[in-house]
Amino acid sequence: MNSRAIKILRELLASDQPITSDYLAHILDVTSRTVRDDIKALNHSLHMHGAKIKSTRGTGYELLINDDQNFRHYLNQSLNHVSQEQALLDSPDARIRYLVKRFLLAERYLKLDDLCDEMHISKSTIQSDLRSVKKMLEKHDIYLDKKPNYGLKAIGNEVKLRFAMSEYIFDRSETGSKTIWRDQLSTIADADKEQLDKVWSVIINQIKENHISLADIAINNLYIHIAIAYKRIKSGHQVSLINQEFDEITKQKEYRVAHHIVRAAEEIFMVKFPPEEIAYIAIHLLGTKMVSQTNMSEAELENIMEKQIQIMTTKILDALEAKMHLGIRHDKELLIGLGLHLKPAINRYKYGMNVRNPMLQDIKLNYPLAFEAGIIAGIVLEQEMDVSIDENEIGYIALHIGAAIERKKMQSSPMCCYIVCASGLGSAHLIKYKLKAVFGSRIEVMGTTEYYKLKQIPFDKTDFIVSSVPINEDLPVPVIDVNAILSDKDIAKIEAFVEEDIDHVFEYIQEDLLFLNKDLQTQDEVLAFLVDQISKTTKLPDDYLKRIYEREEIAPTAYGNLIAIPHPITAQTNDTFLTICTLKKPIDWADKRVQFVCLLNVEKDSKEDLQHMYEMLGKMVDNPSLIQQLVQCKNYRDFINTLLAQN
Structure with a gap:
């Protein structure tokens, strides 16, 4: 199964309603005919493994599974055995990931000509890809050193190099089994599988004996980092920590646990780990430990939370209420949950430790309002701690906020x-x-x-x-x-009032700020066009466009399903309104394809409850069928009627 077929299958798995060939064509950037051919071939394969793709004229394709066990077995095998060569041919993203891995694993300088031959691509293609590679590595303070006649090599702090390795050289997606990435680990770390299994057992036993509670993803990260440390030590590379950091870490309980883990690993690998390596493992334990109790009083909370964390948690909640008016400022579970999350997160920020969020795309797609609130929380943390918060961390924070939003819905009085x-x-x-x-x-x-x-x-x-x-x-x-x-009509009128239907949201969608079927080719063109149109009727700050890009730098606002909802990093206008643009053809927006752009403009210092507007936008993000219909609309009336029909 090639990578395009995998993308089709993933879209069908993720959707609870039929998907049209036009939508799949936009996602894959191919013709509808190609999609139909791909589905025909995919269906032939699925038919022998407990599933089929049903096609309904005028509705689209949907996945039907009649033998769950057979299908899951097929899915595991297929998704984990896509050849590298096929991926390279099909996807620029795959080329970039491949190059990142090559540079991170290379002990010597790599020549571009050799890489071109290895990957079967032209020099101009690889030079274009290298720009993206450099951006990815720069996030970890790693740069590509160029040496005449020798080529390029990844250079950076040893700790940062290892974090980058953990992030980029393993396929640890939810579709990949532990066995698959352990096999990768054995090859890359040049270690025996039996040795790695013993290390895994040591980690699990030490965590249990010392009552340290770790999420599965955290255990996997720790395991992978120990194997990477073994490979790097064998190659003569060691981490270094300044004395002040080292002394502080050795005082922690986690350092003693790390000491036991490392001593056992030394016997298994028959290699000596220096003291700094023990401290490095301790950082992982410090950066991922969790307190499981969340049903405590605020007084009890103070006993396990430093004053700094209490203050930061309060500032985050104040900022959320001031900017988004979600009505969750005094949610006790949010106060406790966010505070407990920040406790270990402080250590991650302090030591520059990366955190991977396998749920990130699902969070952005299904909880866009909570993710936007997470952005605000991230800005507060950056200001308070003078650190850079990436979207993986924002995603975890958004989970806490999203839970509070759902609680508020459930607890709302009749x-x-x-x-x-x-x-x-x-x-x-x-x-x-x-x-x-x-x-x-x-x-x-x-x-x-x-x-x-x-x-x-x-x-x-x-x-x-x-x-x-x-x-x-x-x-x-x-x-x-x-x-x-x-x-029935009377019931519908009352229902609309009780549910506060989206009718009143239409005041934010103005006919003169709705631009349909535009022939714009890039993200830059779209944003410049929309800001220019707004400025004709509304006074905007001179740096309005710049503030939109500042928000994009934190995390792209393309949420999947062909939709992007850009907006300035802070509220800038005198009124709240939406500026909407649909495109003739999808464009690239970060790593997504986009054909529906909704520029969100929020009133400065507004006390207005915008929850229902955000909910409407959330429904759009979560409804591929609706977006497909909206991009086909030719005028304002069609657009509004299409929205009404969905609510």
Whole structure:
């Protein structure tokens, strides 16, 4: 199975609704006919392994699995045995990853001509790829040293080189089994598999004996780093730590655990680890330890949290409330969970330790609002600690924030209503019980009354009125007019109010700021176009575009499903509105393809609750079918009607 077929299969697996060939063609940057041919070949293979791809005219493709065990076995084998040569032919990203691995593993300088022959590519292609390679390595303070007649070599701090190795030379995706990357580790570290298994056992035993709680991904990281240390020590490379750092680390409990692990590893590998290597392993334990209790009081929390962490947690929550008004400032679980997360994170930032987040893309795709809040938290941390927070860390923070947002939804109190009816008590009760049957706990009926008793309604405790008689008086709460016998249309009107349907969000989508089917070729062109259009009607700061790029540098705003939602790093406009642009053809936006761009402009110092606007954007991000329909729209009315039909 080639890499294009794998991408098709992954899209089908990830979607809970049919996907069209046009959508897949945009994602893969091929024609719809090529997609159909690929699916035909893929279907032939799947048919023998417990699954098939069903095609429905006018709807799209969907994956049907009839033998789960057979299909999973096939999936594991197929996704982990894609040939490197095929990947190189199919994907520029794969070429870049391959080059990064080659430079990180090379002991000598590498000549470009040799790499071109090795990869079967031209010199101009590899020179273009090298620009991306340099950017990836620069994140770890590693640079490519150029030596005339010798070539290029990755140069950097030994600790940073190892972190980069751990990040880039292993396939540790969720689709790759532990056996696969342990096999990789054996080859790359030049170690016997039996030796590596013994090291794994030592790590697990020491963690259990010393009651250190580590996530699976953290254990994997530690295991891989020990093997890398073995390879580097054999090659004559050692990490170095300044005395102050070394002394501080040796005082920690984690240093004693690291000492036991390293002494056992020395016997297994028959190589001497210097003291700095023990400290280096201890950094991993310091950087990943977790406190499992989260049901404690704030007073108990103070006993396990340094003052610095308490202050930072509070500043993050204050910033979130000030900028996004999510209503989660006093969520106790968030306060504790975020604080406990920051405790080990401090050590990661302090020692420049990378953290890998295998859930990052899923978080960005499924919880865009929480991820944006994570960006704000990351900015606070950068300001407070003078460190750079990458999007992997932001993703973990977003999980805590996302959980708080969901809790708020669950805990929201029911809306309170009064029923006004002129037909007598019987019909009023009929409306009441119908509402109870349809809406359950979402609505609390405070009471029923006749029209002439309107003034007796406790408006301060009432969210809205359901009335079967016309009310001409100006009341302090909304009135929903219905029939005495509730029809489906009446229920829909109440539903729209209770759910606060997206109708009121349309005030943010202005016809003169909706640009459909534009022939723009690059991300730069799109952003420049949108900012230019906004500036014709709205006063913008001179550095508005620059602030949009500042946000992109933290984490690209392309979320998958052909959608990007760029915005300035901080609120800049006098009003909140959306500027939307659809494109004739998808463009490259970081590592994603994008055809729908929504520039989000938020009012400075706004106290407005934007939760529903963010939810609408979240629905777009999570709905490939909707985006496919929106990019086909020719005018404002089509666009709005398409949105309405989805809500």
